[in-house]
Amino acid sequence: MTSNTAVTRYNSISIALHWAVAILIIGLIILGWYMAGLPRDEFRSTLYNLHKSFGAIVLGLILLRIIWRLRSVLPSQEVGHLQQVLIEFAHFGLYLLMFAVPFIALVAGSFNRGYTFFQWHWEPLFAKDPDLAHFFMDWHGWLAYALTALVAGHILAALHHQFVVKDNIFRRIWFS
């Protein structure tokens, strides 16, 4: 991964991955909170199934995105050193949580019910241990909160750039 002053925007695959993952993650956060409060019935099971299946798709897309990012030439930031460090820190945090949130849920499944992907189901990898599964699921929820907070800050920063600073930042990651 390098950055280049001649490159002024993200490449089209990075842009497509950014928006596909953004829509899926925002949907999964809303779905996750909504479904967890429902009474145990068939509707709730359907939503759980969708949440787990799309969550697994996000994990796949994130792995692709990380590999693609490491191979891409990134647009350079026209900001001061401190701001550059903060941006890199925030983006690193987003990548880390986008990976950790679905991954930890799959780890929890490895000690409990196994894995679900739409109509397919696989048995757990390890011996059942409900306490350990519970522990990982708690972390799934907490890290999802942290991801939500970081995404909210990220969106506010993007809006600030677009409407207050009025620079070119949003266009770098938008389809043109």
Ligand code: HEM
């Ligand atoms: C779940 C939602 C989202 C996540 C997880 C997310 C994550 C990220 C990440 C990790 C990057 C850095 C890309 C890289 O350098 O590889 C990025 C860039 C960017 N995102 Fe998002 N994003 C989300 C939603 C949004 C939304 C809704 C907006 C606009 C309102 C937005 C605006 C931007 C902009 C403008 C950049 C480019 C920043 C730059 O050029 O330095 N993002 N996003």
Ligand code: HEM
């Ligand atoms: C980026 C992907 C994901 C996001 C953003 C996400 C987000 C969330 C959120 C916000 C909740 C509600 C937490 C709470 O109310 O405490 C939740 C619950 C849940 N998630 Fe995810 N999730 C993702 C991926 C996955 C995956 C891959 C699985 C399983 C394979 C999964 C399984 C679950 C389950 C079973 C619950 C319900 C926990 C309960 O009943 O309390 N999630 N998720």
